[in-house]
Amino acid sequence: xxxxxxxxxxxxxxxxxxxxxxxxxxxxxxxxxxxxxxxxxxxxxxxxxxxxxxxxxxxxxxxxxxxxxxxxxxxxxxxxxxxxxxxxxxxxxxxxxxxxxxxxxxxxxxxxxxxxxxxxxxxxxxxxxxxxxxxxxxxxxxxxxxxxxxxxxxxxxxxxxxxxxxxxxxxxxxxxxxxxxxxxxxxxxxxxxxxxxxxxxxxxxxxxxxxxxxxxxxxxxxxxxxxxxxxxxxxxxxxxxxxxxxxxxxxxx
Amino acid sequence: xxxxxxxxxxxxxxxxxxxxxxxxxxxxxxxxxxxxxxxxxxxxxxxxxxxxxxxxxxxxxxxxxxxxxxxxxxxxxxxxxxxxxxxxxxxxxxxxxxxxxxxxxxxxxxxxxxxxxxxxxxxxxxxxxxxxxxxxxxxxxxxxxxxxxxxxxxxxxxxxxxxxxxxxxxxxxxxxxxxxxxxxxxxxxxxxxxxxxxxxxxxxxxxxxxxxxxxxxxxxxxxxxxxxxxxxxxxxxxxxxxxxxxxxxxxxxxxxxxxxxxxxxxxxxxxxxxxxxxxxxxxxxxxxxxxxxxxxxxxxxxxxxxxxxxxxxxxxxxxxxxxxxxxxxxxxxxxxxxxxxxxxxxxxxxxxxxxxxxxxxxxxxxxxxxxxxxxxxxxxxxxxxxxxxxxxxxxxxxxxxxxxxxxxxxxxxxxxxxxxxxxxxxxxxxxxxxxxxxxxxxxxxxxxxxxxxxxxxxxxxxxxxxxxxxxxxxxxxxxxxxxxxxxxxxxxxxx
Numbered sequence: 143x144x145x146x147x148x149x150x151x152x153x154x155x156x157x158x159x160x161x162x163x164x165x166x167x168x169x170x171x172x173x174x175x176x177x178x179x180x181x182x183x184x185x186x187x188x189x190x191x192x193x194x195x196x197x198x199x200x201x202x203x204x205x206x207x208x209x210x211x212x213x214x215x216x217x218x219x220x221x222x223x224x225x226x227x228x229x230x231x232x233x234x235x236x237x238x239x240x241x242x243x244x245x246x247x248x249x250x251x252x253x254x255x256x257x258x259x260x261x262x263x264x265x266x267x268x269x270x271x272x273x274x275x276x277x278x279x280x281x282x283x284x285x286x287x288x289x290x291x292x293x294x295x296x297x298x299x300x301x302x303x304x305x306x307x308x309x310x311x312x313x314x315x316x317x318x319x320x321x322x323x324x325x326x327x328x329x330x331x332x333x334x335x336x337x338x339x340x341x342x343x344x345x346x347x348x349x350x351x352x353x354x355x356x357x358x359x360x361x362x363x364x365x366x367x368x369x370x371x372x373x374x375x376x377x378x379x380x381x382x383x384x385x386x387x388x389x390x391x392x393x394x395x
Numbered sequence: 396x397x398x399x400x401x402x403x404x405x406x407x408x409x410x411x412x413x414x415x416x417x418x419x420x421x422x423x424x425x426x427x428x429x430x431x432x433x434x435x436x437x438x439x440x441x442x443x444x445x446x447x448x449x450x451x452x453x454x455x456x457x458x459x460x461x462x463x464x465x466x467x468x469x470x471x472x473x474x475x476x477x478x479x480x481x482x483x484x485x486x487x488x489x490x491x492x493x494x495x496x497x498x499x500x501x502x503x504x505x506x507x508x509x510x511x512x513x514x515x516x517x518x519x520x521x522x523x524x525x526x527x528x529x530x531x532x533x534x535x536x537x538x539x540x541x542x543x544x545x546x547x548x549x550x551x552x553x554x555x556x557x558x559x560x561x562x563x564x565x566x567x568x569x570x571x572x573x574x575x576x577x578x579x580x581x582x583x584x585x586x587x588x589x590x591x592x593x594x595x596x597x598x599x600x601x602x603x604x605x606x607x608x609x610x611x612x613x614x615x616x617x618x619x620x621x622x623x624x625x626x627x628x629x630x631x632x633x634x635x636x637x638x639x640x641x642x643x644x645x646x647x648x649x650x651x652x653x654x655x656x657x658x659x660x661x662x663x664x665x666x667x668x669x670x671x672x673x674x675x676x677x678x679x680x681x682x683x684x685x686x687x688x689x690x691x692x693x694x695x696x697x698x699x700x701x702x703x704x705x706x707x708x709x710x711x712x713x714x715x716x717x718x719x720x721x722x723x724x725x726x727x728x729x730x731x732x733x734x735x736x737x738x739x740x741x742x743x744x745x746x747x748x749x750x751x752x753x754x755x756x757x758x759x760x761x762x763x764x765x766x767x768x769x770x771x772x773x774x775x776x777x778x779x780x781x782x783x784x785x786x787x788x789x790x791x792x793x794x795x796x797x798x799x800x801x802x803x804x805x806x807x808x809x810x811x812x813x814x815x816x817x818x819x820x821x822x823x824x825x826x827x828x829x830x831x832x833x834x835x836x837x838x839x840x841x842x843x844x845x846x847x848x849x850x851x852x853x854x855x856x857x858x859x860x861x862x863x864x865x866x867x868x869x870x871x872x873x874x875x876x877x878x879x880x881x882x883x884x885x886x887x888x889x890x
Contacts (some may be wrong), residue, residue, distance in 0.1 A: 143861035146426035146466060146736055147801045151861070157442030173801060174827075229472070229860060279473035280429035280857070323419045323430030323472060363801070364733060 143229055144280060146167065148362035149174040150231030154223045157237030158182040158205065159191055162286065162335035165355030166234060171198040172358075179223050181208035182237070189342055210237045210263030211255075216270035224274045232362075233271045235264050235285045238304075240338050244299045253300055260304035265311045272315060275324035283319070283326045284358060285312040289370075292330060292379050296391060316367065327361050329354070331371040338368075347372060420470040421728050423463050425734030426795060426824055429472035429857055433459075435844050437481040441589050442557050446586070446853070449475040450559065455855035458586045460527030461502060464534065465737035466824030467857035468581050475853065477586055479529050486589060493594040494552060499529030500585040503684075511669035513715065515594040516652070519547040522768075524671070524718050529587040534821035535579035535781040536719070537626040539650075542773040546783050548578035549776050550593045558585035558848040571777065576844040579781035580730065581820055583864060585853050599666035601653040602628070602716040603708045608699070612643025612751060615769065616787070618648065623771055627651050628716075633793065635767040636688065638758050642751070645769065645804055646702040650716055653818065662710055671714035676724030685729050686794060689761040720766075729765075731793050736824055738804055739790035741772055741783065742816035749814035750787050754806055757791060760803055764791040777842075781835035782819045790822070799847040801825065828862045838864075 147200050151174050155163045158180025167178060178200055180188045188205035195203045204226065212356060224230055241256035256275050268283060275281035290298060291305030300377040316326035331354045333345035354371040361369035382393065403458035415432040421613045432454075434445045449456040462469050470476060479500035487496040490513055497506065503517055504524035510516065523534045530536075532554060537546045544550075544569060553566040556577060567574045605626070605726045609615035615631050626649040637644045658666055720726055727735070742749045750769075768790045775784040793800060808827050811818060818826050818835035832838050845865070852865055859865040 143467070143472070144427055146424060146734070146859060147795060149801065149825070151828075173805075277470075277473055279431055280427075321417070321419070321430070323428050336565055363795070 143233045144282060145174060147173075148282070148365055150282070150362075151175065152177040152227040152229055153232035153234060154179040154181060154227070154230060154271075155234045155236055156181050156208070156210070156264065157286075159184060159187045159233070160191050160236035160238075160286070161338070161351040162331070162334065162354050162358075163234055163236035164191055164194070165351040166284075166358050167195055167200070168198060169355050169359045170232075171195065174356060175200055177202040177227050179204045179206060179226060181206045181219060181223075183207065183209055206258065211258045212263075213266055213304070216267040217273075219267070220274050221269035223271075227239050229278060230271070230274055230281055231283070232274070233268075233283045235268060235283065235308075237264055237267075238286065238338070240298070241304075242297050243300055256300050257307075260301070261307040261311070264308055268311070268315055272324075273317060276322045279323045281324040282362065283315070283324070284362070285309075285326065285328050287312065287328050287330050289330050289332050289375055289379060293383050293390065305346050325365060327358075327366055327368075327369060329358055329361070329369045329371065330375065331357075332375050334371075345380075347375065401559065411652070413441065413448055418429045418476075419759075420459070420462070420476060421734070422466045422469065422824065424465040424681070424737060424795075424824055425727055425730070425732075426736070427467050427857065429467070429470050429717050431471050431474050431476040433476045433478055435478040435481050439557065441484075442477065442512045442586055442588060443562065445475060445477055446557065447557055450851070450853055451815055455854040456853055458499075458529060458533070458582045459527050460500065460530035460533075463523060463526050463530065464858075465735075465822045466820075467861065468534075468821060469530075470857050472857055472860075473857055479527055479586070483527075485509065487591075493596060494591055495594065496589060496591040498589050499527060499532070499554075499705075501528050502526065503531065507713075508669060508743075509602050510594060511550035514597060514667060516597045516713075518544055518550040518593060518595045520717055522718060523718070523721050525721065528592070529582075530588050532578060532587050532590060533572045533580060534580045535776075535778055535783070536821070537770075537772070537783045539630045539770060541783050542623055542629065542771050543627050545773060545776055546578075548575075548778065548779060548781070551578075552591040552593055554590040555588040557588055558799075559851065560848065560851040562588070567777075571748070572844050573848065575776070575778040576780070576841050578776065578778035580778075580841070581780070581858060581864070582846055582856060583859055595652075597652045599652065599658055599662070600669045600713050601658060601662055601666070601710050602650040603653045603657055603714060604648055604650040604711045604716055605708065606703050606706045607647050608702055609643075609645040609647060609706050611637075611641055612645070612754060615643055615645035615647065616747060616750075619769075619771055623649070625649075629771065631769040632698070633754070633767040633769050633789070634699055635754065635757055635764040636695055636761070641752050642758060644699060646699060648716070653710055657708070658710065669713060671712070671718065671721065672720045673724040676727040676772070677726060680728040680732050682731065685731075686751040686763060686765050688763040691765055694765075702772070717843075730792075731796070733795045735792055735794045736800065736804070737790065737792050737858045738807070738824045739788065739819040739824040740807070740811045740816050741786045741788040741819075742811060742814040743784075743786040744771075746786065746816065747815065749810050750789060752810050753789060756803055756807060757793075760797070760799060762791075762793050762797045762800065762803070765794050766790075772861065779841035780835055782817065782821070784817070786816065790819075820862075823858070823862075826862060831862050831864075855866065 175309035192203040246253040287309040288305040289304040357371040459469035482498040482500035484498045629649040631645040812833045
């Protein structure tokens with residue numbers, strides 16, 4: 143169950159090897175988290191993450207192989223997770239790839255693949271888990287969006303568009319879940335130094351998985367609808383959104 | 396609140412479904428919402444219908460009174476919540492001998508309005524009149540007179556309990572195990588349908604109140620220890636933001652029921668008149684809340700200064716002494732949309748250091764507790780899950796937004812458990828489940844009785860799931876506690 147401070151006892155991570163997700167689980171382990179299911183593609187890496195979380199005192203951590211792009215797999219996964227954990231207090235949607243913008247621009251298949259992994263797959267999985275939360279009458283879905291989706295940039299618009307779509311989907315789902323007692327938190331981090339962005343030059347106001355995780359946990363405590371990380375991005379993007387195109391295309395990052 | 400949707404809880408086989416509405420529910424602290432189908436039966440047969448229908452659909456059930464538990468005791472995510480407030484009849488009474496038999500959904504407010512003009516009082520009342528008799532039993536509530544009169548269930552002569560398997564009347568003599576498992580059992584042994592309560596004779600609707608100030612925590616505790624036994628009722632309001640030398644400065648208000656001889660003027664002409672009003676209602680939730688360390692510090696300073704250093708025998712109405720907050724309707728809204736936490740614990744009398752540590756942490760964190768109250772408890776009753784046990788009890792209201800609140804309360808849980816104390820489940824909304832067994836050492840005993848009346852685990856609340864009251868919590872990690880060498884008091888434990 144989630145307690146009065148928004149702290150979950152059970153959690154499932156879609157994209158179980160994500161650096162940010164791992165930091166979130168670490169932070170929650172110090173609070174009430176006792177049962178975690180990690181779902182992802184790489185079973186070995188999932189097991190490594192599981193071992194680390196067990197060492198932090200989370201009594202039960204399980205790794206399940208799951209492919210975000212497999213439309214048939216989501217209902218079965220959601221039901222499997224609910225069966226293992228009883229109450230599903232937290233669903234963390236952290237699956238995504240950066241993709242290669244240059245490749246995507248000349249390869250329709252690559253573009254479709256990024257959109258499938260980052261948008262279509264997670265959205266379908268969210269529908270499956272929303273059914274569980276609806277039946278449960280409580281629970282929280284946390285969706286990793288990005289400032290890259292708030293206003294897309296020429297330099298990474300395939301990734302940006304996939305996040306913009308996921309963000310909008312999550313907003314709609316939040317409204318749909320309102321009468322059920324379950325809630326949705328949308329997380330919009332700026333540039334984060336993770337394995338996903340490894341080797342790339344950091345954008346201004348770059349942050350770390352630990353900082354994003356801390357912001358997410360504070361967002362859980364507040365039952366927030368949206369978490370910007372760092373928080374100052376909210377104000378910044380309120381302005382950036384309104385810039386005329388001629389100025390926006392000159393903004394670095 | 397979300398518009399409730401009409402629904403019906405019935406299977407295709409039952410021609411008459413029980414009407415329900417789908418609602419999102421919280422406790423008085425307005426935290427941890429969950430949704431359920433809410434049924435509102437008006438007679439015992441309908442309660443049985445609801446229990447049966449819920450069972451056939453595989454849904455959990457729990458009863459809900461006036462929803463004054465601060466946490467998640469009276470809600471059940473995805474389940475059925477049985478609102479008892481329509482079962483509020485007065486079935487029988489003897490106003491010579493002094494007892495009444497009433498429906499579990501009757502509020503203490505309604506009961507008092509019936510009893511006071513006839514010269515009777517409810518022997519144990521909490522700080523609000525808006526609790527049901529069933530809730531008073533399930534939480535085994537206490538008041539300002541525990542040191543003299545014990546808790547609510549010590550005055551219950553019998554009660555009728557609807558368990559998943561049967562409905563029967565139980566008494567503390569004839570069904571001790573089930574009775575005392577129900578006392579403080581948070582609704583998890585069954586639905587209380589009605590109860591017979593022993594009453595207290597009073598000559599007037601007034602109290603004679605002695606007020607005094609204490610300069611710090613030691614002073615407050617010394618005064619209470621020295622003279623509490625001279626009064627039926629005693630409580631200390633603590634300034635939770637006072638620090639250093641002033642830590643725990645307090646206003647003590649101790650009282651007796653006023654006899655007729657001590658009244659004069661308008662009080663004497665109609666001594667048993669009792670008609671408390673809600674003077675103001677908080678109509679909506681102010682976005683940031685109105686209670687923060689600045690406003691509370693200002694209030695506390697004013698409240699402490701305004702109190703007399705010593706003032707004996709001042710007449711006050713029952714409502715003013717016992718239920719001052721009831722004059723402000725929906726006061727919980729003042730904490731804003733994120734709601735608040737209420738933290739109440741008891742530690743044994745020789746664990747004053749634990750009390751001091753708790754106050755130091757709260758005041759050091761600038762945690763604005765709007766109402767901090769200290770009382771002394773007398774001996775525990777035989778209930779394994781009943782909260783009051785001999786010692787000091789401190790209650791705090793804290794907005795959920797206070798930074799670092801979770802960590803601070805987690806540390807206090809350990810301080811309380813190591814001191815041999817416990818946290819009050821009717822107020823809890825975030826306790827560390829691993830500490831439950833240490834705080835309530837007779838938990839196993841309670842579980843055995845509960846499992847007998849509810850073998851299929853039909854009665855489950857969010858509190859029960861969160862703390863593992865009904866099934867063990869998700870793989871609890873056993874904490875290492877430094878235990879005091881002094882043995883725990885077993886006085887009052889049921890034999």
